[in-house]
Amino acid sequence: MGLIILWFLCGVVAAMIGSKKGEGCGAFFLGILLGPFGILIAVFSRGNRKTCPHCKESVHKDASVCSHCQREIKEPNKIDDESSDVGV
Ligand SMILES: [Zn+2]
Incomplete structure (x- = not known):
């Protein structure tokens, strides 16, 4: 018990x-x-949180703008401007 x-x-x-x-x-x-x-x-x-690269505060993982410092957060694995033609 x-x-x-x-x-x-x-x-x-x-x-x-x-x-x-x-x-x-x-x-x-x-x-x-x-x-x-x-x-x-x-x-x-880390849950569904990630650390803001600018102010190091915890923000939602889907956030594109930090709720603490209002700066844009770029996803490191969503860079498709360059080297996007790999593997096709
Ligand atoms: Zn921030």
Whole structure:
């Protein structure tokens, strides 16, 4: 019984960590399923956040303009102006 409570607590802790990264619900289930490992995953997961290259604040991964410094954020893997004809 104690183990179940411990596992549930792991889910709550993982959810608290994950909620700061915008994925609290997913992290909660990770914690429930994986226990302490779910917490570790929540800690090391970047979630759906990314770091603004200009002000180093955490912003949504789909954001093209930083909500903190209002500067444009370029996706490093979406550069298709150059070298776009590779592999066809
Ligand atoms: Zn910024």
